[in-house]
Amino acid sequence: MTADVVWMTPAALARLQEELETLTAPGRELDDAQKARVVELRELLKKARAESKPDDGLVEPGMRITARFEDDGTTIDFVLGSRSVLGLDESMDVDVYSPESPLGAAINGLYVGDKATFETPKGERTLTILAAKPAI
Structure with missing residues (x-):
């Protein structure tokens, strides 16, 4: 995996996905801060991994x-x-x-x-x- 991977729990991944769905619901008008958050969430979700890391004794994120x-x-x-x-x-x-x-x-x-x-x-x-x- 690359350094661009963001490791998270399944619960954290689900909350981020729910937030994105709420912000991008049809007919919803977004202000500039919300638009920026949508971009941030999409980038974060592209990098997200909600799976167990190898138990190899290596100190790394996750x-x-x-x-x-x-x-x-x-x-x-x-x-x-x-x-x-x-x-x-x-x-x-x-x-x-x-x-x-x-x-x-x-x-x-x-x-x-x-x-x-x-x-x-x-x-x-x-x-x-x-x-x-x-x-x-």
Whole structure:
């Protein structure tokens, strides 16, 4: 799959499709913001995949990540992906970090067992990837 794929749950995909159907219903007049949203939804739906990702230990969007911070031993559990998309599925009861965030950028493409260091407002932090499982 390419980097242009947007992984999402079936529930999130259904909500996006419903929104597009509502906006494009026959006879509906759209303002400029709604027209822009229709374009955005169509582009997003072209890239959408609502299927399970391979369970291969690769950290990438659509994966649920568990990691341990080296400095204090605390663990963090989150999904790497789009908050705006994953937030559409109310069953997703986990934090979401963007692949473009400092944490997301540092770990994207790593495997279970790998370490990554990234900048936070309080300084550098290093973590170890403990698990990377499909979130969908």
